Amino acid sequence: MDMTFENVPGFTLNLHPSEKYLCSVCKSYILMPPVFLNPKHGFICGYCHQYKRFFLNKDEMLLPQELYEDLALSMRFPCEFCEYFVVFNGLAATHEVQCSKRIFRCPLSDVNRWFLGPEKPCDWQDNDGKSMVAHVKEKHKEFILQSPFEIRLRDLNCGEKQIYIAILNNRKIISIMVEDDEERNCIILRCRSNKVGHPELNHQCRIEIISPNSPKIFNYETNVYPLGAKIIERGRDTCTLWMGEFDEDGVLRLNFAPSLLERGRPRKSLPQNIDYNKQPYHDHCY
Incomplete structure (x- = not known):
């Protein structure tokens, strides 16, 4: 019933x-x-x-x-x-x-109101991932990250809130919201996708901090939830980067992959030696 x-x-x-x-x-x-x-x-x-x-x-x-x-x-x-x-x-x-009837709004709409700044929000919405990708490519090219998805740390540490968009394929995008907390000297990242489904079957993001002046690579992981979902953020739903630990000439590299490979399996950490942006994967468990 x-x-x-x-x-x-x-x-x-x-x-x-x-x-x-x-x-x-x-x-x-x-x-x-x-x-x-x-x-x-x-x-x-x-x-x-x-x-x-x-x-x-x-x-x-x-x-x-x-x-x-x-x-x-x-x-x-x-x-x-x-x-x-x-x-x-x-x-x-x-x-x-x-919700199978969920409507997704553009990453530059008020679903990301906290990170948009003074810009007028985009009012585009639909329930089809393919049309969202086409919309972003046509209207918001300046926000798109090219693969491999990399952001310079010096571009983040500027006391502002920013949005980047990573296009995984012709139906899936990830919006990356960046908050610069000057008071605590840290950067907070949130990743959200244009997907419906159980959060455990969504994506996971592995973040690498690569510095040209240091051989050490810092690795972080964070969960990816559906775009605009009203969740109470806990634990690994966000990623906090303490800027005092990094060289501002460093690069932040984002790698996305399904957080579960098969239904019923426990969450797995991402292998460290795979470029997920170049690896094919299947949607049978989404």
């Missing part, structure tokens, strides 16, 4: 958007804790709260909303893309990233 709104008994349902259930920042249902209230902005969902440094001053007040969180546990909220319901907590993202 399909679990739609019509056959879920015993729960309070609210099918119409209402400000008291919407995040004031992303304008979507408040589905993830922790929930806060800011006198200036209003209610803030857990997803947006993790980026509060981008839109709140350090001295601005945040009031925990435990009462809302308790109430929301007895509710079901409509998926943005289909007729299914989602529940309040971090599991809401599980359905979102797997």
Whole structure:
């Protein structure tokens, strides 16, 4: 039996958007804790709260909303893309990233609002990966990284937020969001793909830092989630590079590969001696 709104008994349902259930920042249902209230902005969902440094001053007040969180546990909220319901907590993202009717927005749209800067967001959207690749090639050539996917460290350490786009093939792209945290002297990278499916069957990124003045190569790994997915970032969902450890003449090289080669297998670390950007792989497990 399909679990739609019509056959879920015993729960309070609210099918119409209402400000008291919407995040004031992303304008979507408040589905993830922790929930806060800011006198200036209003209610803030857990997803947006993790980026509060981008839109709140350090001295601005945040009031925990435990009462809302308790109430929301007895509710079901409509998926943005289909007729299914989602529940309040971090599991809401599980359905979102797997929804077969999910609509993907351009990497230069407001799905990456925190990293766009003053540029006007692109409003292109579709549910087909091939058309997104064609759109990026036509409209956003200046953001595309050529293979091998390399970024000079001196281009990152400039106190700004940047977006790069790596095209893997005619259907798959990875957007790389770069945040320069001058206060902590580090670079934070986030990688997101235009794919649906279970996060464990998405891509993994291996990052190499290569310096012309040092024989040592620094290696990092980070997970790749679907573009625009509202997840609470944890652990290896991002990659932090402490700039004091590297020569600014160094190069950051990105290698992408499926994080699982077969269904049911545990996650494997990426072998260190393969150029994944040149290796063919199959989509049978996606």
